[in-house]
Amino acid sequence: QKEVEQDPGPLSVPEGAIVSLNCTYSNSAFQYFMWYRQYSRKGPELLMYTYSSGNKEDGRFTAQVDKSSKYISLFIRDSQPSDSATYLCAMIPWSSASKIIFGSGTRLSIRP
Amino acid sequence: DVKVTQSSRYLVKRTGEKVFLECVQDMDHENMFWYRQDPGLGLRLIYFSYDVKMKEKGDIPEGYSVSREKKERFSLILESASTNQTSMYLCASSSLAGGYNEQFFGPGTRLTVL
Numbered sequence: 001q002k003e004v005e006q007d008p009g010p011l012s013v014p015e016g017a018i019v020s021l022n023c024t025y026s027n028s029a030f031q032y033f034m035w036y037r038q039y040s041r042k043g044p045e046l047l048m049y050t051y052s053s054g055n056k057e058d059g060r061f062t063a064q065v066d067k068s069s070k071y072i073s074l075f076i077r078d079s080q081p082s083d084s085a086t087y088l089c090a091m092i093p094w095s096s097a098s099k100i101i102f103g104s105g106t107r108l109s110i111r112p
Numbered sequence: 113d114v115k116v117t118q119s120s121r122y123l124v125k126r127t128g129e130k131v132f133l134e135c136v137q138d139m140d141h142e143n144m145f146w147y148r149q150d151p152g153l154g155l156r157l158i159y160f161s162y163d164v165k166m167k168e169k170g171d172i173p174e175g176y177s178v179s180r181e182k183k184e185r186f187s188l189i190l191e192s193a194s195t196n197q198t199s200m201y202l203c204a205s206s207s208l209a210g211g212y213n214e215q216f217f218g219p220g221t222r223l224t225v226l
Binding site: 004006008042043044045046049088100102103104105 | 116121151152153154155156157170202215217218219220
């Protein structure tokens, strides 16, 4: 079983829809939770990160962490074609603040 | 802006060749990383380095070696390339650990081994 599970998609939604991207994990030692966005033919770039449980909002993006269920989500409101990318969840155990464990990524397409 | 550059965007090599992938960062970061990215498998850590001349194995180091002679440069070496090393290779850098420190990625090198 992988430490981090993420549905690969692809996920296709119309412009303006609310998008929900999710990951589950098995290691209860994970403390930092991140979402990276990767456009085609580019390296990943950090979109959001949270420490421990709770919600964090940044513009149209909301990251949610539920440590009791070992489940994290990224919500995108008013989705735009420019949001079309692969989204990777990522986590860090407390014992190793530099070593990141990545999900396999969900490919998202926003239809105009 | 942090910049991580990789020497090639696309590379085609033959089985058995020695392959060098170069990565340079301009933000004086202590940590540097090499990943490979494959469909359905996500990013997997090959090697990382916390300082010049220091290296540690990641999750899939077999068939690879690394070199870090200068702080800004981290090289990935495939001693004898094989077809199962065909992949996207991503380099990243970050500042010293102390809580979470964002990793900044380069654009990637798509390597094909024939």
